[in-house]
Amino acid sequence: MKILMVHNRYRSTAPSGENRVVDQESEALTAAGHTVRHFERHSDDIEDWTTLKKATLPARVVWSRTSRQDLVRELFRHRPDVVHIHNTFPLLSPSVLYACRLAAVPVVITLHNYKLLCASGDFFRDGDVCHDCAGGNPVPGVLHRCYRGSALATATTVLNTRGHRRSWRDLVSAYVFISESQRRLMSGMDFDPERTFVKHNMVPYDGPVVGDLAAPRRQVSYVGRLDAAKGAPLLMQGWDAYRASAGDDALRLVIAGGGPMLDEVTAWAAERPSVELRGLMSKAEVFELIGESRAVVLPSAWEETFGLVVVEAMAVGVPPLASGHGSFPDLISDGVDGALFEPGDPASLGKLLLDVDADPERYAELGRQARSTYETHHQVDRNVEQLLEIYRFAVANPVTITRR
Secondary structure, three states: EEEEEEEOOOOOOOOOOOHHHHHHHHHHHHHOOOOEEEEEEHHHHHHHHOHHHHHHHHHHOOOOHHHHHHHHHHHHHHOOEEEEEOOOOOOOOHHHHHHHHHHHOOEEEEEOOOOOOOOOOEEEEEEEOOOOOOOOOOHHHHHHHOOOOOOOHHHHHHHHHOOOOHHHOOOOOOEEEEHHHHHOHHHHHOHHHHEEOOOOOOOOOOOOOHOOOOOOOEEEEEOOOOOOOOOOHHHHHHHHHHHHOOOOOOEEEEEOOOOOOHHHHHHHHOOOEEEEEEOOOOOOHHHHHHHHEEEEOOOOOOOOOOOOOEEEEEEOOOEEEEOOOOHHHHHHHHHEEEEOOOOOOOHHHHHHHHHHHHOHHHHHHHHHHHHHHHHOOOOOHHHHHHHHHHHHHHHHHHOOOOOO
C-alpha cells in the first residue's frame, strides 16, 4: 500500500509524543513492505520568518493556500492509496483536506488530542479538568483565552476548528482515536460512528524486561513534562504525603524530564534528599530508568488521550501508578497490571506509594502482568495490522461529498 503521512511537526524545544508516533508508525509500515512518504511542515521554521510574515500566521492557521497547492502537486505526482493526517496546526491548516478531495484520495486522521473541541487541546484550565467546550460551543474557550492566554490566538485556533467543522466531518473517511475515553469525550464532534476506530499508539520495545535485569532499586520514577497538566504539583504533594508516613529506609523518587515547572520542581527537590532530578533523557536512558524502578508514577491532572509512559513501563515489566481518569483506566487494569489512584488527591497517591514500599512482591507480580498486557495488546505487528485495516476501510469506503 502507498501511504502519505501528513504532519505539522512540533517545535524541537518541546519534545513531542505525536512526532514520535508518526516516525514509529512510518518505520513499522515500511518494515512491513509498504511505501510511506511524508508531507510535512515544521513549527521551528516560524522562528526564521520575517516580522511581516509572522503577522500572517493567524490567517495561515485558518487556511494555508501554499500547503493546499503543494499537497495537490504531491498527490498527483505520487498517487498514494491513502493520506494519513496527524497534525495540521499551525502551518498546514484544514486546507489539506480540500487538496485530498481534489485528488480523490481518502483521508484517515489520527486525533492525538482534543483540539477540534478545545482551544488548548487538553480539556484543562486553571489547574483542573474543564469540559465547557466539549459540547461544541467554543465561546467559553475564547472568553477564558485558553490558548496561550491570548484572545487573538484562541480565536484563531477556534476559527481553524469550528470554522471548518463541516470539513472535518465531511472530508475524512476514517477517524482514529487513541483511546476509548478520548472517543467518548469527543462525541461533541458528531462524527459518523461507523467511521470511528480506536487504535492505541504504537510503542516499540525489544529491550530487556525486569526479569532479565537486576532487582529493581528502592525507587519509583516519574518520566515526562514538568507542568501542571502532567501533574507535577500532585507529584510533589503526593511524595510529601508519602514521606510524612514512611520509615527511615523509604523509597526514593527519580524524576526525568523538563518543562515550565522545572525551576519549581528543582527548588522542591533540593530540600528533599529522597528526590533526584535527572533532566531530559534519551529513550534508551528512559527505559533503563524504568527498569531500575519498582513502579512508574503518572499523576496527570488532565485526562490524557493516551499514556505512552504507561505502555513503556508495561513493556519493561514495571507497573504504572496512574491517576484514575482519561485513558489510564482503559490501559491499566487496577490491581492486575498496575494501580490507579484518585485524580488530584495527594493523600491517595501517598497511600499508594506506602503500599508500593510495604509490599514489593505484590508490585513485582503486577509488573509481570504488565509485561503480559504489553505482549497481548501492544505488540508492533498487531498495531500495524490494526492500522492497515483502517486504511483498507477508508479506501473501500471513501466519503461521499454532498456540496451544499
